Amino acid sequence: MVHFGLVIFPGYEVLDAFGPTEVVHGLGHPMVNKDAANTQLSIIGPSLEPVSSASAEGSPIKTRVGQTIVPTHTFDAPPEDIDVLIVPGGFGAGPKSLTGGAWEAKDVERIIQFLRDQYPKIKHLLTVCNGAGLAARAGILDGHRATTNKQLWQLITATGPKTHWVAKARWVVADNNKLWTSSGVSSGTDAMLALVDHIYGKNDQGILLGDVLKNGMEWNRAHDSGEDPFAALANAEDVLPQA
């Protein structure tokens, strides 16, 4: 069994969450993965109430656009056996600087504590976009290399002063393959495909399972974690850990 968990909260970024879980969908499909029946996905939120991707309560950033997803578990009563925990970003993930310093969603501290509690128990953590800021504030990125969204580079890297932030990276693997941080939004899906290759390897036809999935998804895959045109576009440069 490989049990995937998706962390969810009001103001999550849609594709941060559902790009990687599209990959999990593929893993759960009997025509794609011979171990499909052993693939499970849980959605873990603040409560069992439906959660909207539109701005979290009280946010100064207003939108009429949202999708509302139903959690299967809560931060207080999560599944006991998560193998891979996926952490999206979005305006509900903070930090305060994202909205000019005045406001942060009320669930942020709770998510940070949840990540701190879960990290010792799981096999892999995958952060997407400013989800890396949540892991940084949980202390998980301390002493490791990591990356995050390029357009929010200064704001998010500031949340992890003990981390070497790698700018030109679609994703970064650290902590003996346990810690996967990806760049903005779509990069999480490329990181997820690379993680699938790491966990599952090749199928009976000798093809990496991540490639089987990307062909089914018709995904223009970045195979190389350094293949990142967006760092230069945003003038993002490496940030070294403070002494």
Place this chain on the structure above:
Amino acid sequence: MVHFGLVIFPGYEVLDAFGPTEVVHGLGHPMVNKDAANTQLSIIGPSLEPVSSASAEGSPIKTRVGQTIVPTHTFDAPPEDIDVLIVPGGFGAGPKSLTGGAWEAKDVERIIQFLRDQYPKIKHLLTVCNGAGLAARAGILDGHRATTNKQLWQLITATGPKTHWVAKARWVVADNNKLWTSSGVSSGTDAMLALVDHIYGKNDQGILLGDVLKNGMEWNRAHDSGEDPFAALANAEDVLPQA
């Protein structure tokens, strides 16, 4: 106001739906689009009950992987002013041949009728993956060029005998820019970005809005609708309309 509608049903494919709506999220964001307050998204399903992407009831294809979304409207009582209707695929979209000929989700005929009713009223229809089969069966693709998922090429093109199915295409635009059909899963997002360029054009800095969005999404965008490596991979070839 630009009002986007997403058609949803049990057994929808996650990224078919939420790649294009990630683009709508960007359009709804005041830091990205000066007309953000005029962007609206409605989710239209069989009822207001939450809808799971896991296999629809009775499907011979079983999975433990699903995400459950909450509709805002129903096929029986949709918004009156949809401009852009997005139709995802997935195993819940049929046709029967997708599951060996024995089964089709009970909502399929209802979705087809909904598309038939809506098409004269809307400005643009965007189908993703085997969502094209629903539009084909509604008669919307008759006499037009279209494309669909490459791995399901024979099965889906068979649903539209009066259509010229273009194999090497990430998406196809027809019917005086009203009809946008895209290939598999991720291609829907490239088609959506192209549709955004068509609707919104350039921003005040002279940059196409679709490019502003793809940079924020760190999306490796296919700008050219003919940029499709997946047709050759699946040996898909053009299918001409039957006389």
